[in-house]
Amino acid sequence: MMGIAYAVLVLSSLSGYAVSAQTVTSTNDLAFGNIFPGVPKAIVKSSVGDAAEFTVTGTTGAEVTLDFTLPAYMYTTGANMPLFFSSSDCAVDSTNPQDQSNPSANNLNPNGTITYRIGSNGMSVWLGGRVVPGLVQKSGSYTATIRLTVAYTGF
Amino acid sequence: MGNWSIFNIRLLKLAIVTVALWAILSPLSALDFSDGTASGTVLTIITAAATQDLAFGNILQAVPKSIGYNNDASSAIFTITGEASAGINLQLILPEYVSLSDGSDRMTIIFSSTDAAVDTTTVTPSTISASDGWINQNPYYLPASAVIGSAGTTKIYLGGKIVPSVDQTPGTYSGDIVLSVSYNGS
Numbered sequence: 001m002m003g004i005a006y007a008v009l010v011l012s013s014l015s016g017y018a019v020s021a022q023t024v025t026s027t028n029d030l031a032f033g034n035i036f037p038g039v040p041k042a043i044v045k046s047s048v049g050d051a052a053e054f055t056v057t058g059t060t061g062a063e064v065t066l067d068f069t070l071p072a073y074m075y076t077t078g079a080n081m082p083l084f085f086s087s088s089d090c091a092v093d094s095t096n097p098q099d100q101s102n103p104s105a106n107n108l109n110p111n112g113t114i115t116y117r118i119g120s121n122g123m124s125v126w127l128g129g130r131v132v133p134g135l136v137q138k139s140g141s142y143t144a145t146i147r148l149t150v151a152y153t154g155f
Numbered sequence: 156m157g158n159w160s161i162f163n164i165r166l167l168k169l170a171i172v173t174v175a176l177w178a179i180l181s182p183l184s185a186l187d188f189s190d191g192t193a194s195g196t197v198l199t200i201i202t203a204a205a206t207q208d209l210a211f212g213n214i215l216q217a218v219p220k221s222i223g224y225n226n227d228a229s230s231a232i233f234t235i236t237g238e239a240s241a242g243i244n245l246q247l248i249l250p251e252y253v254s255l256s257d258g259s260d261r262m263t264i265i266f267s268s269t270d271a272a273v274d275t276t277t278v279t280p281s282t283i284s285a286s287d288g289w290i291n292q293n294p295y296y297l298p299a300s301a302v303i304g305s306a307g308t309t310k311i312y313l314g315g316k317i318v319p320s321v322d323q324t325p326g327t328y329s330g331d332i333v334l335s336v337s338y339n340g341s
Contacts, residue, residue: 021187022185025189026189029193035197035198036198036338036340037197038338041195052191054189074194081195083193129193131193136200137197137200138197138200139198139199141197145190146191146192147189147190149186150187152185
């Protein structure tokens with residue numbers, strides 16, 4: 001009998017969660033394309049198809065934190081190449097529709113926590129960056145992982 | 156109540172506890188992450204080599220001597236390798252004099268405004284034409300639109316003029332000609 005009462009209590013508790021779980025998905029990679037040795041190359045956050053893009057979904061109006069884990073280098077076998085993210089390399093838009101060229105929050109610092117609210121159509125996050133190859137940078141394909149972690153703040 | 160019923164009750168309790176734990180922990184897992192990738196392809200390293208010196212050979216006192224950039228045997232040749240069709244910056248640093256190794260005498264060397272050629276098809280100094288790149292170029296201002304040839308190589312041919320004095324000290328004179336080359340990103 002106590003077991004049944006406990007079950008009712010738990011189910012009642014479950015019914016109180018109105019916040020849907022948020023998700024984040026990488027929808028475009030940060031693509032530098034061809035890089036000449038000795039010639040730094042930057043990708044701006046508004047560059048469609050080249051800037052990194054993440055799509056966030058969740059409860060409309062809920063506040064979330066965005067935390068990037070940014071690499072300091074891109075790598076190929078036996079070599080690396082410095083990668084920099086400036087204090088204005090990130091943009092966020094939670095309006096509907098979202099506009100990469102005119103985001104609702106621009107020039108954000110991806111090196112720190114960003115706090116923003118999810119819109120009715122979710123949220124898009126864009127990231128640019130700059131790569132600095134050496135004069136004798138080893139040729140080849142370089143990659144690195146960019147992680148975006150999203151969490152509700154409870155507000 | 157038999158053993159079977161007792162087992163069922165225990166199973167039910169276990170299920171309830173599991174659901175309760177899930178309910179308690181689920182708010183803590185309100186976090187998600189996604190991994191994207193930064194990527195890029197570094198192209199071929201650019202290199203430059205002096206593959207032939209500007210050689211005036213024997214020089215008579217007070218008799219200036221010129222070597223054209225189209226002289227296969229005696230013009231200076233620089234060979235540049237890199238990414239095919241990539242834009243490059245070229246700069247020659249040219250001496251005003253050549254000197255004896257002990258520095259006791261020196262001789263004027265002059266480069267005219269047509270003493271250089273840039274060859275993107277790797278023909279030869281004597282056979283290069285305008286369609287092969289740039290001919291009759293000022294070595295102090297090599298073409299800004301220069302590129303690596305489609306085969307991944309570009310050559311620079313350089314001539315010059317030496318002007319010995321009437322009392323020029325006999326001996327072997329030399330001076331450095333430096334080519335600086337880099338990608339311009341185009």
